[in-house]
Amino acid sequence: MKTIRILAVDDHEMSTMGYKFILEDTEFDDFKVFVDTAKTFDAAVEKIENSVNSFQYDILLLDIQLSQAVEGPAKTGEDIGIFARKVIPKTKIVFMSSFSDNYRINSILKTVDPEGYMVKTEIDQKSLQAMVLTVLNNPPYYTQKALAAIRKKMANDDIVLDEKDKKILHFLSIGTKTKDMVNHVSLSLPSIENRKRHLKSVFGVEKQNDQALITESRNRGFI
Amino acid sequence: MKTIRILAVDDHEMSTMGYKFILEDTEFDDFKVFVDTAKTFDAAVEKIENSVNSFQYDILLLDIQLSQAVEGPAKTGEDIGIFARKVIPKTKIVFMSSFSDNYRINSILKTVDPEGYMVKTEIDQKSLQAMVLTVLNNPPYYTQKALAAIRKKMANDDIVLDEKDKKILHFLSIGTKTKDMVNHVSLSLPSIENRKRHLKSVFGVEKQNDQALITESRNRGFI
DNA sequence: ATGAAACCTTATATATTCTATGGTTTTTAT
DNA sequence: ATAAAAACCATAGAATATATAAGGTTTCAT
Incomplete structure (x- = not known):
């Protein structure tokens, strides 16, 4: 056998x-x-x-x-x-x-x-x-x-995040302040803000706070 | 019950x-x-x-x-x-x-x-x-x-194709000639050629013919 | 009330992608 | 074998998207 x-x-x-x-x-x-x-x-x-x-x-x-x-x-x-x-x-x-x-x-x-x-x-x-x-x-x-x-x-396969987006989400999730992210992400402050805005719109949590964004990205398996 | x-x-x-x-x-x-x-x-x-x-x-x-x-x-x-x-x-x-x-x-x-x-x-x-x-x-x-x-x-989740890429692959797979694709994809001929080149590199069939590209996209589930 | 951070806007700079053009190579039919 | 067609490649300029800089407004905590 x-x-x-x-x-x-x-x-x-x-x-x-x-x-x-x-x-x-x-x-x-x-x-x-x-x-x-x-x-x-x-x-x-x-x-x-x-x-x-x-x-x-x-x-x-x-x-x-x-x-x-x-x-x-x-x-x-x-x-x-x-x-x-x-x-x-x-x-x-x-x-x-x-x-x-x-x-x-x-x-x-x-x-x-x-x-x-x-x-x-x-x-x-x-x-x-x-x-x-x-x-x-x-x-x-x-x-x-x-x-x-x-x-x-x-x-959620249609949502594509590049490395910078992922970093932003990650640092956000561990409580990093937006203004401090420039030290980690190699983007200007307004760009980071812009991407956060964009992420919120992609995840359907426009006009909501960062917590909502974090929660939603977790739900969808991105963090 | x-x-x-x-x-x-x-x-x-x-x-x-x-x-x-x-x-x-x-x-x-x-x-x-x-x-x-x-x-x-x-x-x-x-x-x-x-x-x-x-x-x-x-x-x-x-x-x-x-x-x-x-x-x-x-x-x-x-x-x-x-x-x-x-x-x-x-x-x-x-x-x-x-x-x-x-x-x-x-x-x-x-x-x-x-x-x-x-x-x-x-x-x-x-x-x-x-x-x-x-x-x-x-x-x-x-x-x-x-x-x-x-x-x-x-x-193959890291490979992201937009609508135009998908159309190119699709028309390619049904035998459409590259020069005729301008009628279907709303891109110029050189752009289509460029995207085909790019697709071949993404799928690891650089310098090979279109058939190789079609086969590989099929294998990976994009067609 | 005040300062800090977050948020937003606009104009400018930068980078990416597309197009137009013209050429070379490969394929196909005769 | 050769001529025509298609595919392929390269470059310069146009169009688009994205990033930045600068400055203003809102929100929040103390």
């Missing part, structure tokens, strides 16, 4: 062990599953590299946030995904993330375009099994919370 | 009857289902209007293409959805469509943002029942083919 090889990457050993026990104990029709695990970015990359010229994993289960071994730029599950797409493009990638916020999901769906995205609170035995089957045969597999975020994005 | 009221709109009576028989025969835990049907745009709108000040439907099942009663601008299920969102915003809307092309799905997801989208070839008893439950309790519900289209869109 065919063996499906899975590599589960998560700094919480309990998670990877959970995936391993559940999936290896499941009786699939056409195959059995073997789950390999890795706890760090480096360990995961090494296992992937070793697999390139031999068996190659069928599925990668990636947590997004991994604890850092050394100081420096954060090495996340997203980076593992980007790396894996290059060296083993045929391997299916599924993110297992505690993040259900739109911003993060949107980012992952663009940079890696994974075959699956599961929000951790929605993972259980049944969904894990369904995920494996769907990802292998007829991707993608998204859990409900991921789907809800995706739906929001699709509904 | 609570009754869930559904209005199914489709010009093929076989479809609406199928939904009716299956759903009314299903034993749901907390409710039973009553399915009303309509075969035309006008009949559907009338039933919706009549419901506004009385029971109000819980779910609308809408086919996109409806046969035309009179000549004139096509009145589609999409229009019914837009109308329903205005007069009965709390009613859940699900499209039951033969279209699985990206363009159509993307459009619907923006204009109506329905709680569900089912591609007809994927509809069966089980999926119908799951759809009702999901849409009522935890939307959205999309079938796999719809999901595949949505995934494509999300992965």
Whole structure:
């Protein structure tokens, strides 16, 4: 019988062990599953590299946030995904993330375009099994919370914000004063005001205060 | 026991009857289902209007293409959805469509943002029942083919085309010659050439012919 | 009441995009 | 193989949109 090889990457050993026990104990029709695990970015990359010229994993289960071994730029599950797409493009990638916020999901769906995205609170035995089957045969597999975020994005797909708009929204959301934004956004004060006005009109909160703008951008998944 | 009221709109009576028989025969835990049907745009709108000040439907099942009663601008299920969102915003809307092309799905997801989208070839008893439950309790519900289209869109979300770009791609795909496009796009010939060049660079098919551009835009779900 | 920040307006400057023109290369039909 | 048609490319000037500077008004907190 065919063996499906899975590599589960998560700094919480309990998670990877959970995936391993559940999936290896499941009786699939056409195959059995073997789950390999890795706890760090480096360990995961090494296992992937070793697999390139031999068996190659069928599925990668990636947590997004991994604890850092050394100081420096954060090495996340997203980076593992980007790396894996290059060296083993045929391997299916599924993110297992505690993040259900739109911003993060949107980012992952663009940079890696994974075959699956599961929000951790929605993972259980049944969904894990369904995920494996769907990802292998007829991707993608998204859990409900991921789907809800995706739906929001699709509904607001006509609204396009450039980097400056996003920065303005971000600084606004953390309470930065408009006049202080010139230090962060590389635009003149009137331009920033102008863009804020424009954003308010785009989000349908004309003539309302900044709080309304922040709330609405959050609702639509832009912050 | 609570009754869930559904209005199914489709010009093929076989479809609406199928939904009716299956759903009314299903034993749901907390409710039973009553399915009303309509075969035309006008009949559907009338039933919706009549419901506004009385029971109000819980779910609308809408086919996109409806046969035309009179000549004139096509009145589609999409229009019914837009109308329903205005007069009965709390009613859940699900499209039951033969279209699985990206363009159509993307459009619907923006204009109506329905709680569900089912591609007809994927509809069966089980999926119908799951759809009702999901849409009522935890939307959205999309079938796999719809999901595949949505995934494509999300992965290419950074590429933004305006109306003129879309027209150029469309006319290109139906074999219109570049020089003839000036009659359709309201741009000068050099501008069209320029946009084509730009599109090719955006889609990563620089220095290749138009066929490559068309193929790539199709792959990414823009045509 | 007063100062600070936010908000708005107008004129000018800057940048982007479109067009017109004229050329070169590629394709197509004979 | 060759001539005509279409596609492709480059440049300069026109049109459009966006940013800035300067100055005024409104709003809010103390």
